[in-house]
Amino acid sequence: MYVAVKGGxxxxxxxxxxxxxxRRGDPAVPELDVAQIREQMGLLVDRVMTEGSLYDPDLAxxxxxxxxxxxxxxxxxxxxxxxxxxxxxxxxxxETGAMAVARRISATFKDMPGGxxxxxxxxxxxxxxxxxLAAGGDPEPAAEAEPDSDAGQCxxxxxxxxxxxxxxxSPPEDGAPVGDLTREPVDYPADRALRLxxxxxxxxxxxxxLGYSTQRGYGRTHPFVGEIRFGKVGIExxxxxxGFPVPLGAAALTECQMVNQFHGSGAVxxxxxxxxxxxxxxxxxxxxxxxxxxxxxxxxxxxxxIVSPAQDQxxxxxxxxxxxxxxxxxxxxxxxxxxxxxxxxxxxxxRAEHAALHEKVETPxxxxxx
Amino acid sequence: MSPAAALPQTGxxxxxxxxGTKRMIRRAILKAVAVPGxxxxxxxxxxxxxxxxxxxxxxVTAAILGASDVLKVIDQGADxxxxxxxxxxxxxxxxxxATTTRTAEATVIxxxxxxxxxxxxxxxxxxxxxxxxxxxxxxEPRETETxxxxxxxxxxxxxxxxxxxxxxxxxxxxxxxxxxxxxGRYVMDPSPTPKFDNPKMDDCPAxxxxxxxxxKRIYAVPPHTRVRSLDFEDHPFRVQRFERxxxxxxxxxxxxxxxxxxxxxxxxxxxxDTDHCETRRDAIAHGESA
Numbered sequence: 001m002y003v004a005v006k007g008g009x010x011x012x013x014x015x016x017x018x019x020x021x022x023r024r025g026d027p028a029v030p031e032l033d034v035a036q037i038r039e040q041m042g043l044l045v046d047r048v049m050t051e052g053s054l055y056d057p058d059l060a061x062x063x064x065x066x067x068x069x070x071x072x073x074x075x076x077x078x079x080x081x082x083x084x085x086x087x088x089x090x091x092x093x094x095e096t097g098a099m100a101v102a103r104r105i106s107a108t109f110k111d112m113p114g115g116x117x118x119x120x121x122x123x124x125x126x127x128x129x130x131x132x133l134a135a136g137g138d139p140e141p142a143a144e145a146e147p148d149s150d151a152g153q154c155x156x157x158x159x160x161x162x163x164x165x166x167x168x169x170s171p172p173e174d175g176a177p178v179g180d181l182t183r184e185p186v187d188y189p190a191d192r193a194l195r196l197x198x199x200x201x202x203x204x205x206x207x208x209x210l211g212y213s214t215q216r217g218y219g220r221t222h223p224f225v226g227e228i229r230f231g232k233v234g235i236e237x238x239x240x241x242x243g244f245p246v247p248l249g250a251a252a253l254t255e256c257q258m259v260n261q262f263h264g265s266g267a268v269x270x271x272x273x274x275x276x277x278x279x280x281x282x283x284x285x286x287x288x289x290x291x292x293x294x295x296x297x298x299x300x301x302x303x304x305x306i307v308s309p310a311q312d313q314x315x316x317x318x319x320x321x322x323x324x325x326x327x328x329x330x331x332x333x334x335x336x337x338x339x340x341x342x343x344x345x346x347x348x349x350x351r352a353e354h355a356a357l358h359e360k361v362e363t364p365x366x367x368x369x370x
Numbered sequence: 371m372s373p374a375a376a377l378p379q380t381g382x383x384x385x386x387x388x389x390g391t392k393r394m395i396r397r398a399i400l401k402a403v404a405v406p407g408x409x410x411x412x413x414x415x416x417x418x419x420x421x422x423x424x425x426x427x428x429x430v431t432a433a434i435l436g437a438s439d440v441l442k443v444i445d446q447g448a449d450x451x452x453x454x455x456x457x458x459x460x461x462x463x464x465x466x467x468a469t470t471t472r473t474a475e476a477t478v479i480x481x482x483x484x485x486x487x488x489x490x491x492x493x494x495x496x497x498x499x500x501x502x503x504x505x506x507x508x509x510e511p512r513e514t515e516t517x518x519x520x521x522x523x524x525x526x527x528x529x530x531x532x533x534x535x536x537x538x539x540x541x542x543x544x545x546x547x548x549x550x551x552x553x554g555r556y557v558m559d560p561s562p563t564p565k566f567d568n569p570k571m572d573d574c575p576a577x578x579x580x581x582x583x584x585x586k587r588i589y590a591v592p593p594h595t596r597v598r599s600l601d602f603e604d605h606p607f608r609v610q611r612f613e614r615x616x617x618x619x620x621x622x623x624x625x626x627x628x629x630x631x632x633x634x635x636x637x638x639x640x641x642x643d644t645d646h647c648e649t650r651r652d653a654i655a656h657g658e659s660a
Binding site: 328 | 382388411412413414415416418420421422423425445446447451453454455456459501512513514539540541543547562563564565566586612626627628
């Protein structure tokens with residue numbers, strides 16, 4: 001005799017205990033602590049902060065530990081925590097021109113004020129597994145840079161180009177409050193600020209693939225890396241009762257300014273256009289992909305035909321969020337037997353009708369049935 | 371429910387959401403009630419459960435729940451499916467409200483994919499979890515377009531789709547999430563309930579609220595509102611019929627789950643609404659012993 005399945009509650013508890021055990025792994029192996037993850041899995045922490053829209057390396061590291069290293073799950077933990085935080089205001093826009101650069105490169109000019117600074121990068125490493133690393137040990141110390149007359153003078157390449165009128169300028173600050181897609185539902189068409197917010201917190205893999213698609217002809221934008229810079233910038237906030245900015249701290253950011261093919265009109269002489277990327281920590285891949293997609297999403301504004309996914313803001317914005325995507329994809333594992341039963345009933349009825357029809361009419365009108 | 375589990379979890383507001391967020395959601399609900407079937411955008415928050423697992427319903431429930439409410443949560447009609455258990459516990463923990471499995475005792479019922487068999491009454495609120503609130507989404511993927519179609523009450527696309535079903539299959543091939551017209555104006559997605567449940571929405575004395583978290587939409591059917599399933603004169607709307615009654619309680623005219631018993635084609639059909647089935651079996655047992 002069939003008895004309806006009971007005991008969901010106990011099963012859930014047991015599954016969670018099993019999960020905690022699986023997270024810990026072999027107890028004979030020392031447990032990871034949060035500081036180890038923060039320091040030695042830094043790029044992973046950066047990604048969780050970027051897609052989690054919350055700058056807190058310790059929290060991101062803890063989320064990664066809790067999530068067994070699953071990035072999307074860690075982003076989820078950070079975001080769910082973020083929603084509960086009170087908002088006391090918005091910081092002033094960060095001045096990336098005043099960044100203490102740890103890395104700064106341009107692909108458009110061989111040299112410029114501040115120079116090319118390679119900094120910590122995987123570029124030009126040979127991707128050979130370093131078996132010696134398995135044994136651990138301290139790395140060779142890096143060379144200290146000579147003090148340079150340009151030190152601290154690192155204007156953005158886009159400002160240099162912009163000064164000569166060759167590059168479109170940013171629209172002037174109009175003082176209007178910037179939208180926040182975590183506090184208001186997106187109303188299409190979304191403005192550029194909202195699009196950049198969505199791209200910044202969008203899934204790295206998805207944004208990367210979209211950016212890549214623009215390079216392969218699906219909404220081509222002829223990009224050049226004007227500049228990529230990574231380093232710390234100060235965060236300032238103006239408390240209402242003081243009326244002047246006070247520093248809150250510093251955040252490590254990667255900024256990418258993409259310079260794209262020119263655009264002009266009867267009124268405006270031809271000039272290069274821009275795509276912009278900005279993420280927490282060091283992630284050039286994400287910042288560059290974001291800048292490519294940002295530029296593609298400006299198709300309507302620049303009078304370009306919208307023919308490719310990366311140019312279609314409803315497509316990009318509605319699908320770039322890893323939490324929304326994973327939630328809806330994975331919800332398919334929830335029970336659907338009520339709906340499936342409805343489909344079963346219909347298919348059975350259609351099959352019965354089909355069989356009845358074929359019994360009645362033996363061979364003719366096969367063609368008509370196709 | 372054990373008393374320990376009913377203690378509110380410290381560190382969070384009553385029913386998890388902060389009061390500002392609840393007020394924002396209540397405003398959206400009021401607007402939704404005022405314009406039946408219209409999808410009201412709202413600033414859905416990131417919840418501690420995944421998108422697609424009922425975050426919209428959970429936010430609506432959190433916004434309307436009071437300390438004296440009695441909450442019932444079902445998934446596929448059952449109180450004991452894992453996601454229903456998880457959501458019921460969430461509110462047990464964060465709001466400390468009383469929970470029940472009895473449809474008649476509940477003041478708020480959150481549901482996924484079913485409407486209870488026991489008729490709802492005045493004062494009850496049914497909260498649906500909605501994955502895709504837009505009934506026209508699979509006919510027109512663009513939000514900018516579908517909003518315009520709703521504004522103009524231009525539902526030709528949907529009728530063409532239903533007509534094409536008939537031309538191709540001889541039947542309307544939509545068996546769940548069957549589109550309805552609310553109060554003679556908006557075409558609405560009833561969430562993926564089987565069309566069997568559609569007639570229960572019509573002139574229902576309870577308030578019906580629909581929450582879609584990922585898609586950031588809330589809509590509503592106020593009590594005693596006309597809800598008409600779309601159809602054609604020569605192909606009137608019909609619900610599924612099961613050939614046999616529930617194998618456990620003998621109920622007819624209810625929605626059944628098919629349970630596979632063995633690998634030799636053995637099947638049995640039982641009520642999808644577990645509370646309804648248990649209530650009937652209790653009554654039968656008492657009737658027999660009396």
